Amino acid sequence: MDRADGRDLESLRPVRFITGVNRYAEGSVLVQWGQTHVLCTASVEENVPPFLAGTGKGWITAEYAMLPRSTQSRKKRDISKLKLDGRSGEIQRLIGRSLRAAVDFEKLGERQIVIDCDVLQADGGTRTASITGGYIALALAVKKLMAEGILTENPLREQIAAVSVGIVAGIPMLDLCYVEDSHADVDMNLVRTASGRFAEIQGTGEGRTFLETELAELLRLGKIGTEQLFALQKKAIEEA
Amino acid sequence: MDRADGRDLESLRPVRFITGVNRYAEGSVLVQWGQTHVLCTASVEENVPPFLAGTGKGWITAEYAMLPRSTQSRKKRDISKLKLDGRSGEIQRLIGRSLRAAVDFEKLGERQIVIDCDVLQADGGTRTASITGGYIALALAVKKLMAEGILTENPLREQIAAVSVGIVAGIPMLDLCYVEDSHADVDMNLVRTASGRFAEIQGTGEGRTFLETELAELLRLGKIGTEQLFALQKKAIEEA
Amino acid sequence: MDRADGRDLESLRPVRFITGVNRYAEGSVLVQWGQTHVLCTASVEENVPPFLAGTGKGWITAEYAMLPRSTQSRKKRDISKLKLDGRSGEIQRLIGRSLRAAVDFEKLGERQIVIDCDVLQADGGTRTASITGGYIALALAVKKLMAEGILTENPLREQIAAVSVGIVAGIPMLDLCYVEDSHADVDMNLVRTASGRFAEIQGTGEGRTFLETELAELLRLGKIGTEQLFALQKKAIEEA
């Protein structure tokens, strides 16, 4: 079976992390994941949500948005409809939960890191690119806080990366691009840690439902993908 | 290990489906699932979202909301903040996707069925109660449309039910109540079909991440729970 | 003249108050008034609106909403239009004013009781059912605060109940159901106290205007209705 772009079933698209693209953010990276481009910034704020005030613990929040022409046909801005797009709301909650799994909030101290993921161009997998890039931005911000002596202990527990897998025309495959995603029977997003554990599994039967054996194959593919991403993330963070 | 309410690890809370509780809705059911109470109605509308106009195909939409005092401390209404609650938005998208997996839209014809899930009292598992009850309301509406000759072929492909599973204090268990859910390390919602397939898997490591072996145990528990729910649903629909 | 449901002109529909239907609320009642079903909860909050801060005086606020399928054809939720429904806003102001007439705010102390009235099913008279049921929820919350010693003096001055009256096809009658209400020439809502005084009169000539003699007959009918409601309320509160 030929994939849209000639990849084999177990291959990621070319993934490139360009760090330091924003001069103000404490951490930033432009993720170029095939034709999907996401700009991730980490902003350190010396405040926390009300429920944490006075606890000495920090927090990670994420926001996700698409530029109007990141998509094939132009999409109206949320503000013109006065409503946060439902899909964006769901994705930013996922990004936040996934990245919070990587952080020891006592070590972070009573401060907040806001991860902004803005999609400049979308070709499938924007949420997994956002989580994977968001982790890099977060790690760079932490690195900066440690270099400045604001943090003395590293609050990052372990690396987090995410990838999509799916079943298209009956065939399980890794890292769906938009064309594949839009025809997928099953679509799954896996968020994993470098120690081989899951932070999040979200699988949906879009065209049809799926069997446990298919789930197992999707998890196998997801591991292959995230292992490669951990290596790329590590290199990007070290070289930044 | 003792659970909050003395159940064993593989037991559901008592689940009761009271059908026909709304005189206007084409299908309705009050779900009493332990102390979680959700009112589900199915409303048939002779229109479809714009992207389906003229295709002859129908659609299922779901909306989910909590009454202000369905929770331990009163929660403000969305309208007072002019924003749909992010969690509610995510849940109603999940309910809609799950129920759409059960429907053949060509057989439904160009009409829409809106499933409203309003939580009267919440004690954990409101989203799975909404999906499970939403399926009943949907089935009752379909039954009515067929009895009236508006539909000639049954558009329901198979039964859908959902249940939560989770790991609390290191122990996997079925159907978490609120106290358990709020202390869970891992929280997972499973949507299954009567033929034994998955429509949706959403697992989150809240306190910590999880292993593949733990995932397998959670799936096993989820099957036990949904099998019981399929039987209860069937009885409720037949006796309505 | 025959009424829609065979009642005579001076009769209420069957009214049932089921108390204690919500495990979290300090007071709660499900009002089943003919086919009109309203869930009323009273939530005690240890705060007051800004204009009362530091005065030692409390407040009663009310909110009113209809579930989407409480009506014959499904009604969109307010949040989907980003606007509180004008009719709902007017009704919740009326409920709040009416119940405030029953309360001595100095005795209540600097706390707020929020009365939520959510219409599960509507068949006319939802605002009067909300006031009448809202009083019960309020009285139960006060009873609880007194039992717990939080209040030492009863802040309730006297019972409040409300009923609708109207002129349909030229004939004055008590307690209009939806079919009658939608054909009414004159529609009036009366809020009375157990000592025989008025807290609120709202009369509207919908199809036509009305004479003072007609007003007198409507007031007479309203007294008959509220007297019965006071007895039912009293019993429900005592037996709760």
Place this chain on the structure above:
Amino acid sequence: MDRADGRDLESLRPVRFITGVNRYAEGSVLVQWGQTHVLCTASVEENVPPFLAGTGKGWITAEYAMLPRSTQSRKKRDISKLKLDGRSGEIQRLIGRSLRAAVDFEKLGERQIVIDCDVLQADGGTRTASITGGYIALALAVKKLMAEGILTENPLREQIAAVSVGIVAGIPMLDLCYVEDSHADVDMNLVRTASGRFAEIQGTGEGRTFLETELAELLRLGKIGTEQLFALQKKAIEEA
């Protein structure tokens, strides 16, 4: 008993109707009612709300708003809070209902007249000034439509005017100014027709509840006030 401005209990404040104050509106009047100043315009639109499309019948809508500094201390604009003020919403519904009672919608034909009541300065009684002035603006617009031959039959059935009455310090009185209104025990707004019928009665016990005998006295005062207003309205419309 002395009133704030020396009037006796049965007297209106000086009321002046200055017509033709807006060069674009089909009808307009500036109401100067004591220190309460309301600008009322009637705008004829060749469209109707959706529920009337194709029926050949027209409609009257009203909108009410206060300029920010119409009140003693500046009030924020609704748009800065993204919410229509609850009181304004209730008042504009009352104005609309009251004026619709005056109109034969078949004779008006399938068009809409929008009555805008903007309070330039408020000193009590703004809603009754709006109804009374709104009727004049409406009548002037109708006069114009008839002069232009757009309407051939007069759609106005009879004059409508409104006045407030209330009980202050135990004493019933006509036409409360702000100081009186803010200390009133009972506040009532009466909308009457020139033929002596009621279009609307809205009475509220603010500080305390009221007796039927008090209601009777308030209705008597309201008649005195509206009779004078009918004469002033008539003169203003004829001389315009």
Place this chain on the structure above:
Amino acid sequence: MDRADGRDLESLRPVRFITGVNRYAEGSVLVQWGQTHVLCTASVEENVPPFLAGTGKGWITAEYAMLPRSTQSRKKRDISKLKLDGRSGEIQRLIGRSLRAAVDFEKLGERQIVIDCDVLQADGGTRTASITGGYIALALAVKKLMAEGILTENPLREQIAAVSVGIVAGIPMLDLCYVEDSHADVDMNLVRTASGRFAEIQGTGEGRTFLETELAELLRLGKIGTEQLFALQKKAIEEA
């Protein structure tokens, strides 16, 4: 060339400032500028925007809105669309900036003066009428604060007035009315100080772009207009 109303190219329309039209505002003026009528009020508030708290410095804010029937065809209120009109937002920012240019914020002290400009009737030039009238309202409020001893030093640095100029059918002219404005090739608003300096220049080529020589002629006309306005303002403020 004949202008719409027979004026010559260098003439203002008749401008009248009626001060003291609002009994509550610290300063108020009704501007009647030809058929353009704007009500300006200045409200003194003993608070400042957050960024000035504790600095001892004050602030001037302006808000601008049009009544629905201030225009030829009725315009919907902002609140009905839940969005501040873009043009209004731009104009109120201009009014605020222009008036702030006149004020020494240290001398004003830590308080805010809110200038509300509400257009009762629009015939072109509403923004320049708002600035010019807003200055008068501001000056009257300052006069009151000084008379009351709340201010000891005058915080007004110098007079500010504004006028529109434009090129219509190729001909530069002063103070465009609506008909001229709607056909203008170039539209320019000039805000000047009594000492002959500019506070703001906003020139737009609507139908076509413009030359530097045309700009020079427009500036010359603007000076003629503002000089007359300074005299009228001064008289209005002194006589108030």
Place this chain on the structure above:
Amino acid sequence: MDRADGRDLESLRPVRFITGVNRYAEGSVLVQWGQTHVLCTASVEENVPPFLAGTGKGWITAEYAMLPRSTQSRKKRDISKLKLDGRSGEIQRLIGRSLRAAVDFEKLGERQIVIDCDVLQADGGTRTASITGGYIALALAVKKLMAEGILTENPLREQIAAVSVGIVAGIPMLDLCYVEDSHADVDMNLVRTASGRFAEIQGTGEGRTFLETELAELLRLGKIGTEQLFALQKKAIEEA
């Protein structure tokens, strides 16, 4: 006098136009203007605003927004406040007006080109970068429409570019960066055409007002800047 970055008073910062950065947009350019980075896309839509429907004429609309961390400290997204930022609203109106000055709408035909200007990083001059880059995106979209034969006549009348000028510490200078802009006494944005005419002049005395001689010097500097930009734009469009 030394400028923040060592430039002389008549110099632009280094300006780079990277075209074709978005694979979906009909025209796109990343503007790197010193440290100010703006992504401009042109989206062709086969529809027009209601007021142009059926006229055969087209339209240009612009939208402008800043990414949250485009600024030194993170700025909340508009959607979280449910309000379009006032400054953004004003800027997008300016961009739209400026670009419309370049287009013959009859030649464009009944279609709309939407110019989105999203600021990735802001260091002063974002509005002039948006106009200058927006023109390039527009020109590239037009080039594509002509290459595809959708347009047969070029609807672009002439090139449009914009630059900021200002007076800082009494000294007029070209192209202010953020540090200069935040201390400027006078800030002016000039939009010019390649034929040497003005499309828009917006000059504001922020700290102080300005003289006509200063205006003349600012215009001279603006011409120097825009002439260089015309050459750079032309090259970018030709080489794309």
